[in-house]
Amino acid sequence: MSGVRAQQKQKTRQALIEAAFNQLSAEHSFSNLSLREVAREAGIAPTSFYRHFKDMNELGLTMVDEAGLTLRQLMRQARRRIASGGSVIITSVETFMEFIDTSSNQFRLLLRERSGTSKAFRAAVAREIKHFILELAHYLESETPCDKQHAYMQAEAMVTLVFNAGAEALDQDAQQRAELTERLIWQLRYIARGANHYGS
Amino acid sequence: MSGVRAQQKQKTRQALIEAAFNQLSAEHSFSNLSLREVAREAGIAPTSFYRHFKDMNELGLTMVDEAGLTLRQLMRQARRRIASGGSVIITSVETFMEFIDTSSNQFRLLLRERSGTSKAFRAAVAREIKHFILELAHYLESETPCDKQHAYMQAEAMVTLVFNAGAEALDQDAQQRAELTERLIWQLRYIARGANHYGS
DNA sequence: AATTTCAGCGTACACTTGTACGCTAAAATA
DNA sequence: TATTTTAGCGTACAAGTGTACGCTGAAATT
Known part of the structure; x- marks a missing residue:
């Protein structure tokens, strides 16, 4: 447990969360966020998103x-x-x-x-x-x-x-x-x- | 003024407004509405929307x-x-x-x-x-x-x-x-x- | 050392979206 | 009656969306 691998996974998971929070603003609500944009800001491919969240x-x-x-x-x-x-x-x-x-x-x-x-x-x-x-x-x-x-x-x-x-x-x-x-x-x-x- | 023409325009304008209200619900907010869907429910072509609202x-x-x-x-x-x-x-x-x-x-x-x-x-x-x-x-x-x-x-x-x-x-x-x-x-x-x- | 697991990638596809453009027919105006 | 105005349409396009699928290489396990 808690090897290099799981650690890295946790890290990009957090990156996704932070990317999403970053994209919220007065003019941008959660439902306006797109999976692709969030993935882009987190620095991963769109399809990799699914390794972390179903949705x-x-x-x-x-x-x-x-x-x-x-x-x-x-x-x-x-x-x-x-x-x-x-x-x-x-x-x-x-x-x-x-x-x-x-x-x-x-x-x-x-x-x-x-x-x-x-x-x-x-x-x-x-x-x-x-x-x-x-x-x-x-x-x-x-x-x-x-x-x-x-x-x-x-x-x-x-x-x-x-x-x-x-x-x-x-x-x-x-x-x-x-x-x-x-x-x-x-x-x-x-x-x-x-x-x-x-x-x- | 207030001829058949203006009257009909007012009517479809109201149809657009009502269509939009109809599409609001617990699961559907205004920012989720699309111009096309609203136009569809109002019974006009998407591009005709612009005859009534800029946006x-x-x-x-x-x-x-x-x-x-x-x-x-x-x-x-x-x-x-x-x-x-x-x-x-x-x-x-x-x-x-x-x-x-x-x-x-x-x-x-x-x-x-x-x-x-x-x-x-x-x-x-x-x-x-x-x-x-x-x-x-x-x-x-x-x-x-x-x-x-x-x-x-x-x-x-x-x-x-x-x-x-x-x-x-x-x-x-x-x-x-x-x-x-x-x-x-x-x-x-x-x-x-x-x-x-x-x-x- | 051999095998399995799996985070991340690239490609591909089917949809939906907003809207530019030009046409038509009917109402309004002259 | 002849002309202008305009609500509504159809076509077309570029852009963006979610996600299915199969591959890769490195970490984990055996």
Whole structure:
């Protein structure tokens, strides 16, 4: 196992994934990608693609997983920052905005495939987001005076708003983003306040 | 003017638009549509398409306008229902869910192109949504004890949640939708409560 | 050392796509 | 009535797509 051979295979597999991410942009969505172009950028022949993925679909699902992983890692980092004494809401929002900024193509993938044309894709993205919501709900339940049900609904609403703000931020400059972020923070406060009122 | 000729032209133009809407579905987004297929379903030769639209893009923007119009008409109807004594939140949500149900392809277009690959599309959808938000903000400002700024942020948050719930509802059966709707209504209450607290 | 496995290649094929070009017939205009 | 306008058609073409098939050489296994 893990010989020169398998190692090289893993390498070009990753090259395919990275090539595909590279080709995502504001003007290019996953469904616009062609197998041939991805293979070209990865430096292999079109037909060699099949040695790694059965389908473009399979590649895509792998990419969703990878983007989800990135997101989860980032939020773990956010939790560390919170533990060492930051505001929950502000730190989370800032961290998420960093994700939009540094991994915009990964975010774009999640954003678009959430309402894309493949049920499997939509399900995969929904799973990632649900993970996110559950984590936040768990936190809210233990740290605030809040019913379990209300904690979940609160978390769901918050994640929805953050995610959507991220989507808007993609098209904006620094100035607009700052305003957007400020509004978002207010909106999260509304929810926190409302949920605590109803859920205790 | 308005002779037999112009009338017929208008008719096939509408046929193109309807053909395109028909071809949208859970598995087929606008960017997957091909000029030829749309022309085929509309019953004209591919090259005749250009007599009506310069581009598939131009068709798409027209479709966004049409979907926005449908939405606006529906919400006007909602306002009438509210005026004759319904709960604001519940009536609005129900009306919106009807829109998802009866015009799902129009909704799908707005939903997807909001984060699609064409800046013009994104802007067009954003415009429709903003219109929506402003209307709601105006209402909230006059009917609840709420700062102008807070009214806007409240409206924005509410519209975001409703829109997103609609997106989720697309993949769900009646049972799940009912649960989703119930959660959504709670979440809107959170926001209303929170905004009224901060904005007065 | 002999054999098997398999990542990557090149060729080939059947399709689909957008659109340029010129024609036709009927409606509109003069 | 004679002329112009134009919605719609058919042909044609270059470009791009996914993928079937068989080969090769080097790594892995026996």
